[in-house]
Amino acid sequence: xxxxxxxxxxxxxxxxxxxxxxxxxxxxxxxxxxxxxxxxxxxxxxxxxxxxxxxxxxxxxxxxxxxxxxxxxxxxxxxxxxxxxxxxxxxxxxxxxxxxxxxxxxxxxxxxxxxxxxxxxxxxxxxxxxxxxxxxxxxxxxxxxxxxxxxxxxxxxxxxxxxxxxxxxxxxxxxxxxxxxxxxxxxxxxxxxxxxxxxxxxxxxxxxxxxxxx
Amino acid sequence: xxxxxxxxxxxxxxxxxxxxxxxxxxxxxxxxxxxxxxxxxxxxxxxxxxxxxxxxxxxxxxxxxxxxxxxxxxxxxxxxxxxxxxxxxxxxxxxxx
Numbered sequence: 001x002x003x004x005x006x007x008x009x010x011x012x013x014x015x016x017x018x019x020x021x022x023x024x025x026x027x028x029x030x031x032x033x034x035x036x037x038x039x040x041x042x043x044x045x046x047x048x049x050x051x052x053x054x055x056x057x058x059x060x061x062x063x064x065x066x067x068x069x070x071x072x073x074x075x076x077x078x079x080x081x082x083x084x085x086x087x088x089x090x091x092x093x094x095x096x097x098x099x100x101x102x103x104x105x106x107x108x109x110x111x112x113x114x115x116x117x118x119x120x121x122x123x124x125x126x127x128x129x130x131x132x133x134x135x136x137x138x139x140x141x142x143x144x145x146x147x148x149x150x151x152x153x154x155x156x157x158x159x160x161x162x163x164x165x166x167x168x169x170x171x172x173x174x175x176x177x178x179x180x181x182x183x184x185x186x187x188x189x190x191x192x193x194x195x196x197x198x199x200x201x202x203x204x205x206x207x208x209x210x211x212x213x214x
Numbered sequence: 215x216x217x218x219x220x221x222x223x224x225x226x227x228x229x230x231x232x233x234x235x236x237x238x239x240x241x242x243x244x245x246x247x248x249x250x251x252x253x254x255x256x257x258x259x260x261x262x263x264x265x266x267x268x269x270x271x272x273x274x275x276x277x278x279x280x281x282x283x284x285x286x287x288x289x290x291x292x293x294x295x296x297x298x299x300x301x302x303x304x305x306x307x308x309x310x311x
Contacts, residue, residue, distance in 0.1 A: 034288075078266060210243035
């Protein structure tokens with residue numbers, strides 16, 4: 001470990017200062033992400049207040065069982081990500097690779113279940129657009145609800161895909177032994193990103209699937 | 215490096231708490247509690263988000279500067295939500311003015 005001790009980049013005095021600068025930068029990026037998703041959550045909330053019955057009706061077309069399983073899968077992937085950071089801090093290379101691969105695997109499971117849900121919507125003609133078929137007085141508003149559903153879960157899935165790409169790079173770097181207890185900032189930063197994507201889903205699940213369920 | 219290292223046992227406890235809160239929020243969604251349904255769902259979601267942010271994302275052990283940025287982002291999000299909703303939620307009550 002000692003021979004691998006990484007010197008900080010020349011603009012930093014100490015590795016700790018460099019690490020804290022990275023953390024700050026990552027959080028500023030996450031702030032912009034919070035505002036990005038915040039706008040969609042706000043739009044959803046406003047339309048839900050305008051058309052409460054139609055949105056409750058729309059919620060009934062989502063699959064609570066698959067959504068619930070996906071929530072558990074994503075929480076599990078956050079656990080493996082946190083354990084990967086722990087392994088990096090301890091310098092346990094094998095464990096680090098194992099937990100990163102586990103996180104990536106659970107991310108793929110999440111996207112697979114999401115794809116099944118999307119496929120069901122296509123079969124039921126519930127995808128907004130020219131093929132949308134819906135009987136009932138609230139048809140346009142239900143279509144609006146499903147537009148929010150696809151927009152928000154689609155943006156979330158895109159973030160998952162990016163996270164999976166980042167995890168593959170991390171696994172490669174960990175494989176080549178690039179991380180040590182002294183330097184594993186990329187593992188920590190991508191961990192922050194992964195947990196953030198989890199937090200977005202923590203709000204998406206009750207708002208889209210659960211409200212108006214009873 | 216002088217980082218705080220969170221024990222594995224704590225990570226497992228947070229994970230268990232998150233799973234239990236998920237089951238709770240699904241269960242409560244099937245009871246008819248009127249407005250309380252939304253309040254409870256959002257309270258549980260906020261609690262789960264707090265657990266993730268404080269422990270998985272290590273904010274509880276982070277520097278003051280990180281605290282400031284995290285609080286500022288939550289504050290900014292609340293500005294967006296509160297000011298817009300204070301408009302939409304009061305339109306019908308103030309319609310006659």
